[in-house]
Amino acid sequence: MSTPNAPQSMYRAREGLGVWEHRGQVAAVGIGHGPTSRRWDGKADTSVGAISLLALRKAIEDAGVNPADIDGLVMDERTTTGAFWPRDQELPWDVINAYNRTDAPLDGITQLSAEWILKNMPELAGVQFTMYAPVCMSNAIVVAAQAIGEGRAHTCLVLKAWHNLPGRYYQSGPNADDAIPGTAAMRSLWGAPACYGTAIQFAEYCRKYGKNHDMMAPFISNSRRNGLKFPEGYWAQHRPEEITPEDYKAARWIAKPANLFDNDIPIMCSAAYLFTTAERAQHLKRKPVYILGHASSRGQARSFVPTLDEVEAECASSGRKLLEAAGITVDDVSFENLYDGFPQFHQFHMEGLRYRGIQPGEALDFYQTDISIGGPNPVSPSGGNIGSGRSRFWMHTDCIQQIQRRAGERQVTGVEPVIGVSGGPMPTGGNFTCWSATGDY
Amino acid sequence: MKQGVIPDDLTRPFWEAANEERLVIQNCRDCDRLQHPPAPVCGKCGSDAALEWKQMSGRGRIYHYGVVHDCPIRLLQDDQPFNCAVINLDEDPGIQMYSHLPGTPVDEVPVGAAVELVFETAANGQKVPEWRVVGDS
Ligand SMILES: [Zn+2]
Numbered sequence: 245m246s247t248p249n250a251p252q253s254m255y256r257a258r259e260g261l262g263v264w265e266h267r268g269q270v271a272a273v274g275i276g277h278g279p280t281s282r283r284w285d286g287k288a289d290t291s292v293g294a295i296s297l298l299a300l301r302k303a304i305e306d307a308g309v310n311p312a313d314i315d316g317l318v319m320d321e322r323t324t325t326g327a328f329w330p331r332d333q334e335l336p337w338d339v340i341n342a343y344n345r346t347d348a349p350l351d352g353i354t355q356l357s358a359e360w361i362l363k364n365m366p367e368l369a370g371v372q373f374t375m376y377a378p379v380c381m382s383n384a385i386v387v388a389a390q391a392i393g394e395g396r397a398h399t400c401l402v403l404k405a406w407h408n409l410p411g412r413y414y415q416s417g418p419n420a421d422d423a424i425p426g427t428a429a430m431r432s433l434w435g436a437p438a439c440y441g442t443a444i445q446f447a448e449y450c451r452k453y454g455k456n457h458d459m460m461a462p463f464i465s466n467s468r469r470n471g472l473k474f475p476e477g478y479w480a481q482h483r484p485e486e487i488t489p490e491d492y493k494a495a496r497w498i499a500k501p502a503n504l505f506d507n508d509i510p511i512m513c514s515a516a517y518l519f520t521t522a523e524r525a526q527h528l529k530r531k532p533v534y535i536l537g538h539a540s541s542r543g544q545a546r547s548f549v550p551t552l553d554e555v556e557a558e559c560a561s562s563g564r565k566l567l568e569a570a571g572i573t574v575d576d577v578s579f580e581n582l583y584d585g586f587p588q589f590h591q592f593h594m595e596g597l598r599y600r601g602i603q604p605g606e607a608l609d610f611y612q613t614d615i616s617i618g619g620p621n622p623v624s625p626s627g628g629n630i631g632s633g634r635s636r637f638w639m640h641t642d643c644i645q646q647i648q649r650r651a652g653e654r655q656v657t658g659v660e661p662v663i664g665v666s667g668g669p670m671p672t673g674g675n676f677t678c679w680s681a682t683g684d685y
Numbered sequence: 686m687k688q689g690v691i692p693d694d695l696t697r698p699f700w701e702a703a704n705e706e707r708l709v710i711q712n713c714r715d716c717d718r719l720q721h722p723p724a725p726v727c728g729k730c731g732s733d734a735a736l737e738w739k740q741m742s743g744r745g746r747i748y749h750y751g752v753v754h755d756c757p758i759r760l761l762q763d764d765q766p767f768n769c770a771v772i773n774l775d776e777d778p779g780i781q782m783y784s785h786l787p788g789t790p791v792d793e794v795p796v797g798a799a800v801e802l803v804f805e806t807a808a809n810g811q812k813v814p815e816w817r818v819v820g821d822s
Contacts, residue, residue: 419757423689423809426696430722433687433813434769434783435756443751444771451749451796499769500752500792544728547721547781549771551748 247358247374250318250387255540255675259564263571264537266393268683271525271532272644274309274518276302277476280633281512283327283408284353288342292323292407293352296514297364300401303516308529309399311367314518316397317358317374318388320381320404325510325634327409328417329354356405373397380404381515381637382583382667382675386538388519389677398521404637405514431548436499439586441549443502445671446588448552450501453605457501461489463611464505464587467624470617471631473653476641478511478633487630501588508585508629515637517644522683533644534683536663537569543672555589555671556604559596562676566597566665570678572685574598578659579622579646581639582676583668585629592671594623619658625651626666639666643679688760689809695723698738703812706804710780712739719777743802744775745782745816750794760808766791772800772816784816794818 256264278295288294304311329335335349343352344363351360358374373396377387381404388402418424424432450456468487472480479485487505495503525532543550543558550558567574574597582593591607600621602610615623626642629635643664645651655661663685667676692700702709711720713727715735726733750770756762767785774780786794787805800816807813 420759421688422760423691426690426692426700427722429688429690429813430696430699431783432758433690433807434785435753435758435761435767436751436769436783437753437755437757440751440753440769444749447751448749497752497754497766500754500766502751546779548783549748549781 245359245374247376250375250377250383254387254390256538256565256569257540257542259561259568262568264569266389267536267571268534268680268685269522270389270392270519270535271522271683272517272535272679273520273525273528273530273532274303274307275641275644276300276304276306276516277641278514280478280481282478282482283410284512286336286339288339291339291353292356292405292512292514293343293360293364295512296356296361296403296405296516299405299514299516300361300365300403303401303518306530307518309518312370314368314399314401315370315372316388316391316400317361317368317371318377318384318391318400318402319356319358319361320378320384321355321357321376322378323356323405323407324354325406325408327407327411329409354407354409361403373400380669380675381640382669382677385517385640385677386540386675389535389538392519392521398524400519402517402519403514406512406635408510408512439502439507440499442586442588443499443506444549445552445555445592447501452552455608458493459608459611460506460587461492462615463590463623464492464630465489466615467584467587467627467630469627470625470654471627471638474627474632474638475652477627477631477638478509478513479631502586505630506586506588508634511633511635513633513635515635515641517640531648533647534680536571536678536680536685537566538675538677539565539569540675541673545672550672555592556596558672559592562674563597566676566678572663572678574601576663576685577665578662579625579656579664581624581626581628581643581664581666583628583636583639583674584624585634585636585669587630589671590624593668596671597665617654617656617658622656622659625654625656636669639668640677647679647681686760686764687805687807687813688758689807690811690813695725699723700811702738703804703814706812708741708743708802708814709738710741710774712737719780721780721782741774741776745772745800746775746778747794747796747798747800748773748781749796750786752792768792768794770794770816782814782816786818787815788817
């Protein structure tokens with residue numbers, strides 16, 4: 245079976261499309277996570293393929309579905325956090341041969357195809373629909389929901405996995421060369437790290453609205469605190485370290501005004517969800533969490549760095565699109581889990597949605613109020629990437645778990661968890677989902 | 686020091702002009718619209734035939750800046766920390782270029798200030814457009 249990329253028509257990227265045509269007809273019914281690690285240790289049972297098989301099987305078990313009843317798989321074939329297999333390094337044949345391999349030897353190690361998954365999960369004999377949704381879980385969720393709504397599949401696994409290899413992030417390859425091609429040079433000659441664009445937007449935001457970097461501290465602390473209550477996450481599993489406001493303010497700069505804690509940590513991880521129709525979901529063991537709507541942003545910056553004006557316009561549009569698709573107003577939203585990697589753009593997503601009525605320029609003041617899981621205005625109860633490492637999926641898992649009331653120590657207590665929103669990654673390019681306790685909210 | 690540049694088909698006119706200490710930016714004749722970074726076709730109308738290289742005045746303003754302390758580029762690591770600014774061209778403020786702002790002390794960047802074009806020599810002798818502050822806004 246060859247697996248195509250999802251066509252752009254499956255994403256709802258324009259305003260004015262109205263309520264999602266499959267509103268409330270698709271539900272999440274199972275969650276599974278593989279174990280996290282900082283980098284791959286080279287063993288067969290910790291490869292990105294191995295942890296993905298674990299995540300998928302846990303999601304199936306969590307839902308209580310017979311694997312033979314599953315007919316769809318939506319995932320992203322790319323798993324790199326920025327790490328690639330070095331060209332001069334021998335292939336890890338012992339690991340490759342520990343699994344049913346595909347034609348690509350590094351499948352299951354530095355990439356992950358649907359073919360590899362199906363070859364190594366013979367219990368998924370009923371899968372007839374496979375599709376790739378690059379880049380994030382946010383894409384895969386949208387595509388799987390759309391696929392079920394359109395009847396392409398009725399019970400569909402949704403998977404996103406990341407690998408990380410030994411060595412420092414992005415320090416090898418062209419970045420270590422004495423000369424680089426002219427196209428790359430337009431941008432790379434100036435040495436801006438990955439967080440630079442967001443840092444520039446944040447700097448302009450602070451200038452425009454009279455805010456400052458220290459005002460981010462409560463958000464960062466809150467995010468890590470929530471993440472330490474996420475047993476599936478990296479920091480909870482390996483390094484249970486809080487970030488105090490003092491830690492945050494004293495951290496070394498990467499690209500000022502972005503410091504170490506304004507960057508997330510690349511890790512190995514994998515998560516899977518099981519989606520099915522609202523009809524089938526009624527008969528399963530978990531409380532279904534319904535998808536009311538989804539929306540996508542495909543903003544195009546005019547030049548290198550999206551300006552604050554471009555970012556604010558696009559985030560406001562994404563917020564309107566998501567509420568329109570879900571057929572709700574922002575007052576219906578119980579909690580938000582919009583993306584935070586980089587944390588310095590979380591406020592753009594939040595303000596774009598107008599979460600709790602906040603307007604552009606007000607989010608950092610909002611951070612100085614009670615944004616905890618115990619208060620009336622929870623901000624990022626998942627803790628996001630700051631709380632649990634770079635996965636771009638904690639926010640989605642948390643929305644499902646909160647609404648099912650099985651978020652454990654992270655469970656929000658100051659609001660009724662009825663409607664949650666999650667999505668990202670970038671303010672000018674992302675995919676957003678509205679989750680609900682009922683299909684006919 | 687900046688890495689050397691190996692001009693490729695898309696960007697050769699830009700780098701050749703830089704070696705003559707001129708700044709040229711892609712322009713679509715049909716749309717009367719500049720675009721940067723360069724692309725094979727106009728980002729608005731999709732035409733490749735209407736694309737030309739247009740010389741700029743070499744005037745701009747600082748949009749904003751960051752101070753890079755942890756840079757992924759090996760050749761620049763000795764220069765850390767350094768300013769890295771986004772410049773808006775006077776011809777069209779939507780067009781941005783990066784700059785290390787030679788002559789401006791680290792983290793003492795006048796946001797909004799006018800800048801003028803200068804040229805720096807990269808590792809392999811290629812000249813590279815840079816920007817120098819000419820006065821407060
Ligand atoms: Zn044109």
